[in-house]
Amino acid sequence: MPQKKLMLLGGLRYLLPVIEEAHKLGVYVITADYLPDNIAHKYSDEYCNVSIIDKDAVLRAARELKIDGILSHAVDPGVTAAAYVAEKMGLPFQCSYEAACILQDKSLFRKFLSEHGFNCPKAKGYTNVEDALEDVGFFNWPVIVKPVDSAGSKGVTKVTDKADLKSAIETALSASITKNCIIEDFLDKVGAQSSADIFTVDGKLVYPAYSDQLFDKNAANPYTPAIEIWPASMEQKFQDDLTAQLQRLFTLLGVKSGIYNVESRVCSDGKAYIMEVSPRGGGNRIAELQDMATGQSLIVGEIKKALGMPMDDITAPQYDGVWCNFILHSSEEGSLVSIEIDPEFKSKYVRDVGLIVKPGDHITPFKGANNSLGTLFLRFETREELDAAISNPDSWVHIKLK
Template sequence: MKQKRLMLLGGLRYLLPVIEEAHKLGVYVITADYLPDNIAHEYSDEYCNVSIVDKEAVLQAALTLQIDGILSHAVDPGVVSAAYVAERMGLPFQCSYEVACILQDKSKFRNFLSENGFNSPRARGYNNLEEALSDIDFFTWPVIVKPVDSAGSKGVSKVESLLHLPEAIKIALDASISKKFIIEDFLKLKGYQSSADVFTIDGKLVYPTYSDQLFDESAVNPYTPAIEIWPATMPQCYQDELTAELQRLFTALGVKSGIYNVESRVCTNGKTYIMEVSPRGGGNRIAELQDMATGQSLIRNEILKALGMQMDEMVSPAYEGVWCNYILHTNEAGILRTIDIDEQFRRKHIRNIGFTKSPGDKVEVFMGANQSLGTLFLQFDTREQLNKALENQDEWLRICLE
């Protein structure tokens, strides 16, 4: 039997569990991007040097390499290319190329939501400052300015007045691949925003789940996720409403089978909002934590789906205790000396450590997921125990810089 060949777009550490699981299934793994020193290439069977945002170049490489499946797991810039290649080669993917283009462009997605009767902030997309300045009366201030095509909260700013709009637009454009940005009304949260990975089979949402996403308000970019907690404290009535709306969205988009990273929230106006839906696994090792916490494997099923193999059954997940994805970070720049974790706390509550920085490495101020020092997976019996630990983190965690 011919060995299956899976192409993974990107080369970041987030791909390591995908490579490991694929190897367990006997799959030949090809990693692809234009940075040969990225860590994932050390663990794959073959490296392909190609820009993952150049869909035609990725297609030619995929045809030459005779792949059987393609993923852009936790790698946002490669999603559109992955969908394009899958469609052109007749390979399984979560959705069509056209739908991927809608989901991966915040302006197009906001338009789709509005046109199909979903709750959505008022929003418009632009590609230059002058166009946006001529349209300021459309919005209710404050507003959020963000690139249409970035992930991990890169380039996102809250703007209180017109005076600061040009600076926010420049930040967004600098973080945008397509050099386009979106302005939308600021929605005030009720409780916490959710960021979690869900799974569909033949268009049916079989694995819905929600988290509490917390931010470091003292960070330079206060919209960069710093903590994610499962299960969510969002009242069940709102979770049920969001699940129904997600299913309605998936039906309207005509999606197939696969993993999606979903950001959603409840606002003080009492409405639920689907903020983002991306046909890929989320960053910050979200699928990895959910797999560990629930006993179901999003990662394994996503590989099986991509290769057209029989998937494992998936059901709505249940969590054993309370799980936390703690993003290690610092709001100072320098050289990392040590990350010290209390040994008793480590044994009792830490289920996994994934450092991305080592002593002697340069450390940057926390502006996005790419400036993190790694992740800790924590488990507690109750949310109250976890909250206490987070409130007193100086007692069990010290990050020392030179």
């Protein structure tokens, strides 16, 4: 039987566990983007130089390479191209190309949610500053301004003073691939927002998951996730409500099998809101941590799905302890000297260290996921233990710059 070929769009470090698991399955892995020095290309079997936002170019390359499956795992810009290629070549994907376009565009997604009666903030999309400024009175202030097509909190600004709106719009437009932004009412959350990976099988949500996503108020961008915790502290009734909302959304969109990254929150109006749904694994190694914490493998499931291979059973997650994805970052700029973790703390609580920087690298303030220094996977027996540790991280992790 010929070796199956899997195309992975992108070349970031997040793809390394996908490549590793694919190789264990005997799969030939092709990584594709326009940056040949990206780290994932050093571990794949073949590199294809193509812009992953050019869906027709990706399709031509995929046909030439005779691929059997395609993923854009944790790589937001490649999702619509992956859906497009899969649809044109008759390959498995989470959803149709049309559904992927809706999910990947924050403005289209808000419109879809509103039209179908989901809980949804008042929102509107724009392609230029002038049109947006004319709608100042449309929103309930404060507002949040975002690119419609970026991930990792890049280009996102909360605006309280209307005088600052113009600058926020310009920031969002500059961070957008398509030069489109969205303005929406800022939803005042209760407790922690959730960001987690979920999994559907034949359109049914079989693996719902929720986390506590926390932020560093002292970071250069206080809306960039800094800590993620499983299981979530969200009340079960809201988790059940969100699971039902997601299932209704997936039914409306006619989705199939695969992984999705979902952001959600409970707000001060007593309602649970789906904020974002993307047909891909999340960044910050979310699927890796969830796999480690639950003993299931979303990554293997996603690879097998993409290649049309029989999947292992995937069921609702049960967590072995309390887990934390701690995003290493700096509030200052400088040259990295070292990152040191207290040996006793490391031995007791650290399950994985994923540094993406080395001494001498230039470090910039934490404005988005692309400014992180790496991740630590931490495991505790209780939430109280975890909360005590993350309340004073300076006592166990030391980032030295010069």
